[in-house]
Structures are given as C-alpha cells and as structure tokens.
Amino acid sequence: MEKNFSLFLKEAQNKGSLKYFTNFDLSSVCSAGTGGSAVFFITPYTVSSLTETVKSANCCGIKYRVIGNASNILFPDQGFDGAIISSKKINTVRVNINSETGKKEIYAECGVMLPVLSKLALKNSLYGFAGLTSIPATVGGALITNAGAFGDEISDTLTSFTVYLPERDKTEERTPASYPFSYRNSNAAEGGAIILSALFSPNTANMVEIREKMLQNTEKRKATQPFGVKSVGSFFKKPDYITVNKNVSSEFYGKSAGEIIEICGLKGKTIGGASVSKKHAGFLINSGNATTSDFLLLAENVKRIVFEKTGIILIEECIKIN
Ligand SMILES: Cc1cc2nc3c(=O)[nH]c(=O)nc-3n(C[C@H](O)[C@H](O)[C@H](O)COP(=O)(O)OP(=O)(O)OC[C@H]3O[C@@H](n4cnc5c(N)ncnc54)[C@H](O)[C@@H]3O)c2cc1C
Known part of the structure; x- marks a missing residue:
C-alpha cells in the first residue's frame, strides 16, 4: 500500500502538482522545534492536489494529517508513521466585489498566512484583521483554532468556508452559523473536514486607523511576549x-x-x-x-x-x- 502511495506521489510530483519528502524531520517545521520524522511530508500546490493526496492516502490506507504552519502543534518524538500534508503552498488570496452587496470581500485559500491576509485587508481599508497581523498561522489552521488576539478573531468577518470531506469524497460549503466558532475553538472540521478556503466580508474603515492598530498590536506583542x-x-x-x-x-x-x-x-x-x-x-x-x-x-x-x-x-x- 505504501508502494502505491509512493507511486501516486512520484507521478504527482512529476506533473508539478506537489512536492514530497520521505523520512522528513518534523522539528524543522514545528514552531517549537520538536518532533521526530514523518514517513512522508507533502506540500500540494493546489486545492485539488490536496484533495487528491488525501484521497490517495485514504485509498492506500496511509495515516495522514493536514497541517498549516505547525505553530500550534507538537509532533511525537518517535515520529509520525504516515503522511504529514502541509497546506502552506496553497495560498491564493484576492479581493472580490460581491455582486449583490457591492461590498469588498476576501477569498483566501487554506495556506494563506494571517500576516499576508491582514496586509491585504489594510491595503483595501478592510477592518477586522489588525489583531491577527502577527499570528504565525495559515487560514486553515486559524479556522480550526479560531485564532485571535487583541480583540479580533478569524471568525469575526468569516461568511463561509469550503471543506473537503474525505470519507464522502465531497466538497461542501459551510457557514459559521451552522458550524459555530467559540474562544480558541471551532466546529469547522466537524466530520473530519479539511479546510480548503474561506470567504471574509469585512467592513471598511479608515486605513490610517487600521495601520495604527496593527502597529500598536505588533509593538504590544514584542514588549510582552517572547x-x-x-x-x-x-x-x-x-x-x-x-x-x-x-x-x-x-x-x-x-x-x-x-x-x-x-x-x-x-x-x-x-x-x-x-x-x-x-x-x-x-x-x-x-x-x-x-x-x-x-x-x-x-x-x-x-x-x-x-x-x-x-x-x-x-x-x-x-x-x-x-
Ligand atoms: C509565536 C506564536 C504566537 C502565537 N500567537 C497567537 C495568538 O496571538 N493568537 C492565537 O490564537 N494563536 C496564536 N498562536 C498559535 C497558532 O498560531 C494558532 O493556533 C494558529 O491558528 C495555528 O495555525 P497553523 O496554520 O500553524 O495550524 P497548525 O498548527 O499547523 O495546525 C493546527 C490544527 O489545525 C489543523 N489544520 C491545519 N490546517 C488545516 C486544514 N486546512 N484543514 C483541517 N485541519 C487543519 C491541524 O491538523 C491541527 O490540528 C501563536 C503561535 C506562535 C508560535
């Protein structure tokens, strides 16, 4: 079975849809700098490559875990006997205009880093991300933990998110109303779902004020945290x-x-x-x-x-x- 999965990975890498490593040192990606080796470490480049990789791991009976920036996880010292799939290269982010409301909204794939998201929001005078500016998280990871700081949480401006359900081999759109978020917790991954992308509908505010809040938050963090x-x-x-x-x-x-x-x-x-x-x-x-x-x-x-x-x-x- 591991042979079949290796074959899938080789072919996908040759096609340019992902990169993979074997016997990968997880301490090199964990923000705490700990953990043993993973049999496979995979970075798909697109949402469809991510879902294909998960599907193949499932078919081949390979244990797997999808991660973001590994800033809130500890890997086992004895290593991970399967595939760690990192979303970090799946990072398309853009501002759209909602055709019904005429309001700006942000579409972000699961691997977009929060500092990137908050800078894009600032550039577009969009409010609600200033507290997230120094959190070293991906959108996917942040949705799982409902990351937040200084009065802002990732779920505050979230209108919907798309997930992949491995057991049903199906993608689904979810809303925070049906899958509620609470303090550092969420139901986003209910049913073993993998976060693929998210849509945010923030309000606009004065760009100078948003920038000021971002700078203050970064300074506060530097002054009070290691x-x-x-x-x-x-x-x-x-x-x-x-x-x-x-x-x-x-x-x-x-x-x-x-x-x-x-x-x-x-x-x-x-x-x-x-x-x-x-x-x-x-x-x-x-x-x-x-x-x-x-x-x-x-x-x-x-x-x-x-x-x-x-x-x-x-x-x-x-x-x-x-
Ligand atoms: C220096 C530092 C400062 C921090 N400051 C804050 C802070 O101010 N506020 C705060 O809330 N947190 C903070 N954190 C913690 C951390 O950044 C957050 O918890 C963040 O949400 C984790 O995101 P990640 O992308 O690193 O996820 P990971 O740590 O990689 O994963 C977290 C969980 O989400 C799952 N996951 C990740 N991506 C997906 C996906 N696409 N689909 C399904 N499951 C997925 C993983 O399997 C895991 O269970 C800080 C961490 C560090 C190191």
Missing part, C-alpha cells in the same frame, strides 16, 4: 471561569493562564529543554534541545502545581499530534 524563540505561542487557553472554574477565589478569578502561572511562581521552570518563559508565563519555550516529551511533561507539571495552588484547571491550546 520573540524569535521557539514555542507554540500560548500553551494554555484562558481559563474558563463560567463553567469549569466558577468556584475559584476572587484572587485568581478572571486572570489569564499566563498571569496564574506567574502568580504560582513558575516563570523559568524548566524540564529538559523546555521552560516557562520568563517574559510571559503563558508561553512554554524551547530553551535548548527540547523534545516534545519535555514540553508535555512541563505542561503537566504546570497544570498540577496551578491546580494545587489555585484550584484552576488549565486546558491546553496546543494540539498534540498522535
């Missing part, structure tokens, strides 16, 4: 004080994961090569030759200590790939 360091961003979500941690004492209630971890005295705590950032305690960083196991062990320790000291249950934002 920069140029390997990490997956905030490792934990802001605690849920409505349903999970509602009986927590007022001393801690409402605080972010970073603030809680700092109060617990965990800044700088290190296990192996993974540490709690001294600049922002919500970030677990690769301070040396960290492994995924170091990150997971550190995260477990942080969760345990936080729970013992505050009663708060922290939930991971970062996704572990199996």
Whole structure:
C-alpha cells in the first residue's frame, strides 16, 4: 500500500502538482522545534492536489494529517508513521466585489498566512484583521483554532468556508452559523473536514486607523511576549471561569493562564529543554534541545502545581499530534 502511495506521489510530483519528502524531520517545521520524522511530508500546490493526496492516502490506507504552519502543534518524538500534508503552498488570496452587496470581500485559500491576509485587508481599508497581523498561522489552521488576539478573531468577518470531506469524497460549503466558532475553538472540521478556503466580508474603515492598530498590536506583542524563540505561542487557553472554574477565589478569578502561572511562581521552570518563559508565563519555550516529551511533561507539571495552588484547571491550546 505504501508502494502505491509512493507511486501516486512520484507521478504527482512529476506533473508539478506537489512536492514530497520521505523520512522528513518534523522539528524543522514545528514552531517549537520538536518532533521526530514523518514517513512522508507533502506540500500540494493546489486545492485539488490536496484533495487528491488525501484521497490517495485514504485509498492506500496511509495515516495522514493536514497541517498549516505547525505553530500550534507538537509532533511525537518517535515520529509520525504516515503522511504529514502541509497546506502552506496553497495560498491564493484576492479581493472580490460581491455582486449583490457591492461590498469588498476576501477569498483566501487554506495556506494563506494571517500576516499576508491582514496586509491585504489594510491595503483595501478592510477592518477586522489588525489583531491577527502577527499570528504565525495559515487560514486553515486559524479556522480550526479560531485564532485571535487583541480583540479580533478569524471568525469575526468569516461568511463561509469550503471543506473537503474525505470519507464522502465531497466538497461542501459551510457557514459559521451552522458550524459555530467559540474562544480558541471551532466546529469547522466537524466530520473530519479539511479546510480548503474561506470567504471574509469585512467592513471598511479608515486605513490610517487600521495601520495604527496593527502597529500598536505588533509593538504590544514584542514588549510582552517572547520573540524569535521557539514555542507554540500560548500553551494554555484562558481559563474558563463560567463553567469549569466558577468556584475559584476572587484572587485568581478572571486572570489569564499566563498571569496564574506567574502568580504560582513558575516563570523559568524548566524540564529538559523546555521552560516557562520568563517574559510571559503563558508561553512554554524551547530553551535548548527540547523534545516534545519535555514540553508535555512541563505542561503537566504546570497544570498540577496551578491546580494545587489555585484550584484552576488549565486546558491546553496546543494540539498534540498522535
Ligand atoms: C509565536 C506564536 C504566537 C502565537 N500567537 C497567537 C495568538 O496571538 N493568537 C492565537 O490564537 N494563536 C496564536 N498562536 C498559535 C497558532 O498560531 C494558532 O493556533 C494558529 O491558528 C495555528 O495555525 P497553523 O496554520 O500553524 O495550524 P497548525 O498548527 O499547523 O495546525 C493546527 C490544527 O489545525 C489543523 N489544520 C491545519 N490546517 C488545516 C486544514 N486546512 N484543514 C483541517 N485541519 C487543519 C491541524 O491538523 C491541527 O490540528 C501563536 C503561535 C506562535 C508560535
């Protein structure tokens, strides 16, 4: 079966519809710099090449995972026994005029990076992307995690998105109303769907104000978060004080994961090569030759200590790939 899949990949690469590698070092693409090797690492160039690759993996019984910029995932140290399919080269993005409303809208394929999207929005005086400007995510990944910062979330201006359903070999258009988004969570991938593209209908605003907001956000990020360091961003979500941690004492209630971890005295705590950032305690960083196991062990320790000291249950934002 692996032979058939290899054959498919060879032919597709020869036709120029994708590029692939075997025995690929995943730590080279993971933003935390960890993980073993994948049997196959594939970068399709088009949406149809992506769906064909997934279809072929399915037919050949090859385990696979579609990823974006790998900025929110940890790969296993022992490697991935299958195909990692990266959407990063599928990156057409354009501004259309909606024929009914006359309003500008943005069409973006799954591999478009959020900084590119927000710059295009700025150029067109479109509002709602300024907070997303420094998030190192693709549109596909951002839709899965409902990425956001500084008051903007990717789902705020989203009107529809197209997915591929591998089990039914079918593409489908979805709306946020039917597949709701919430804080760092979404139902976009329900039924094992793969995000192919998205359509955004933002409002217009003054370009100078949008640029100012983008600059302020970038400055805030630089001042408060570790920069140029390997990490997956905030490792934990802001605690849920409505349903999970509602009986927590007022001393801690409402605080972010970073603030809680700092109060617990965990800044700088290190296990192996993974540490709690001294600049922002919500970030677990690769301070040396960290492994995924170091990150997971550190995260477990942080969760345990936080729970013992505050009663708060922290939930991971970062996704572990199996
Ligand atoms: C320095 C740094 C700063 C960060 N700051 C922020 C921030 O301010 N706000 C924030 O929300 N996040 C932040 N993050 C986290 C991260 O960027 C987001 O979670 C982002 O949405 C992940 O996008 P990605 O393209 O890297 O997805 P990946 O990490 O590659 O994948 C995330 C998940 O989505 C799935 N996936 C990816 N693409 C597709 C697709 N096309 N179809 C189906 N499934 C798919 C993957 O299988 C995985 O389960 C930060 C990360 C770093 C490293």
